Amino acid sequence: MKLALFDCDGTLVDSQNVIFEAMTRAFARGDLPLPPREAVLGIVGLSLVEAMRQLGGDDPAFPADEMAERYRNAFRELRAEPGFAEPMFPGVRTVIDRLAAREDVLLGIATGKSQRGVAAVLSHHGLEGRFVTIQTADDAPSKPHPGMVLQAMQATGARPADTILVGDTSFDMVMARAAGARAVGVTWGYHARDRLHQSGAERLIDDAGDLLAAMDELWGGALERA
Structure with missing residues (x-):
């Protein structure tokens, strides 16, 4: 088989537009500078915490777990909004x-x-x-x-x-x-x-x-x- x-x-x-918008909201709520769009889309495919670690430059002080949760919340919000599309x-x-x-x-x-x-x-x-x-x-x-x-x-x-x-x-x-x-x-x-x-x-x-x-x-x- x-x-x-x-x-x-x-x-x-x-899903690139939705992913970038959710990441934009997550970084804004964490009061952190948003990485360039190319960098955000470059980590698509990784698990969320690992993706956040990479976007944070593997800095041990970067709040990867908290940012992952902010992203999840933002994505759920987007999914509930009119016009959501993947x-x-x-x-x-x-x-x-x-x-x-x-x-x-x-x-x-x-x-x-x-x-x-x-x-x-x-x-x-x-x-x-x-x-x-x-x-x-x-x-x-x-x-x-x-x-x-x-x-x-x-x-x-x-x-x-x-x-x-x-x-x-x-x-x-x-x-x-x-x-x-x-x-x-x-x-x-x-x-x-x-x-x-x-x-x-x-x-x-x-x-x-x-x-x-x-x-x-x-x-x-x-x-x-x-």
Whole structure:
């Protein structure tokens, strides 16, 4: 059985505006200077406390736990506001539908979001029940630790060679390769092509329409680096 694991933010859904606004509110409430937008989006995918540590420059005095809670509160506020949106990227829904229809493929998620956050995304897009394993920052160490992928493989019985992680950040690529799984980088997310390549992506995808063919290539071939 093959396992197709997907990151969420930056891979399935475009949440950059919501993430930046929630971070803006969190830093304002902490009376701290907001990092540049590029820096904020560069940590998407990490667990929230680890993301805050990095935005704080790994300063031990930086209140990462408190800032993570401020961010959670801000995100919940935004989710309740009119116009809240985490749209799926073009073509991604078709990929999910086609993979879900296959008898030889199981679907999973590996994300820095919380279980609550993932549930909200899946509910909004009508994707409940599509993913047989959902690994989040609630359940495993932060990316790029391989724990999420290892737990997903254990839960589904998939072998590393039959597991592909699709993600948009270097954290995803490193996590997948550390778990012995395959790694596909998508370029519509938050990290640049070169960074994905250097982190171990075996394929780089610019258009969701090319994703299925790339995955089938990897499932049929030997482990390699892009």
